[in-house]
Amino acid sequence: MDARDFDLLSDLLKSRSGLVVTRDKVYLLESRLTLIARRRGHNSLPELVGELRMHANEALLSEVTEAMTTNESFFYRDQTPFDILTKHTLLALRAARSSAKRLRIWCAAASTGQEPYSIAMLFADNPGLWADWQIDIVGTDLSTNALNRAKSGIYSQFEVQRGLPIQKLIKYFEQKGDTWQLNEPIRKMVRYGSFNLLDSMSSLGQFDIVFCRNVLIYFDAPTKGKVLDAIRGQLTTDGAMFLGAAETVLGLTKAFRPVHELRGLYVPTESLFAVAA
Numbered sequence: 492m493d494a495r496d497f498d499l500l501s502d503l504l505k506s507r508s509g510l511v512v513t514r515d516k517v518y519l520l521e522s523r524l525t526l527i528a529r530r531r532g533h534n535s536l537p538e539l540v541g542e543l544r545m546h547a548n549e550a551l552l553s554e555v556t557e558a559m560t561t562n563e564s565f566f567y568r569d570q571t572p573f574d575i576l577t578k579h580t581l582l583a584l585r586a587a588r589s590s591a592k593r594l595r596i597w598c599a600a601a602s603t604g605q606e607p608y609s610i611a612m613l614f615a616d617n618p619g620l621w622a623d624w625q626i627d628i629v630g631t632d633l634s635t636n637a638l639n640r641a642k643s644g645i646y647s648q649f650e651v652q653r654g655l656p657i658q659k660l661i662k663y664f665e666q667k668g669d670t671w672q673l674n675e676p677i678r679k680m681v682r683y684g685s686f687n688l689l690d691s692m693s694s695l696g697q698f699d700i701v702f703c704r705n706v707l708i709y710f711d712a713p714t715k716g717k718v719l720d721a722i723r724g725q726l727t728t729d730g731a732m733f734l735g736a737a738e739t740v741l742g743l744t745k746a747f748r749p750v751h752e753l754r755g756l757y758v759p760t761e762s763l764f765a766v767a768a
Contacts, residue, residue, distance in 0.1 A: 638684075645670050729764065
């Protein structure tokens with residue numbers, strides 16, 4: 492791939508999704524976008540780039556962008572955030588919201604749905620605590636293909652074996668041939684929608700908890716800062732944000748601070764949240 496073609500594609504992906512593609516990732520561009528080129532009747536990737544250069548439409552731009560987004564996800568990924576959510580964050584918010592009895596949770600970059608469904612099952616595991624609460628879980632992603640899979644709640648044998656305890660598989664899933672489908676009550680707990688983290692978040696409303704894990708690693712520092720500041724604008728003062736194990740707010744924003752001893756948990760700088768002794 493020549494430099495002009497690479498620059499066009501990297502600029503396109505950066506402007507539309509925040510994704511930063513460096514020269515050492517040319518192989519990813521070539522492997523993923525060559526498939527699109529073939530589907531559109533081109534003999535090579537440069538021919539697809541030529542189409543983008545001459546008369547790209549929104550459908551093609553979206554197809555190229557989605558092809559480059561990473562949809563890696565699995566149930567209870569890294570486990571620690573879900574333990575912290577259960578043992579600390581939810582308990583604190585349950586006390587703080589005892590009158591309203593409502594929680595709103597946003598899973599940004601929800602991919603094929605394993606993360607929001609993992610959270611939904613945590614609530615279903617404790618019906619006595621949450622039976623009379625309104626729990627709103629919102630999952631968003633840039634990829635419509637990933638969202639369609641998430642809405643179906645259907646996963647392969649391989650996918651349900653990645654992080655999902657066997658007890659939850661038996662309790663919340665129904666086997667359908669070679670696949671497994673989450674039961675309807677769990678699926679109904681999550682509402683999915685298409686959303687780009689570079690867009691204004693004001694339409695999403697306020698949240699008590701935000702999961703934005705393993706997506707900021709693909710952005711450059713200024714974009715990370717802007718996204719984090721925007722998330723703060725949608726988070727309640729006593730709310731909480733979870734980032735991936737390789738992600739941090741340090742040096743990017745002053746809107747959040749890490750919580751000592753709780754890896755991956757961040758709260759608004761002015762929050763009084765602390766780990767109970």
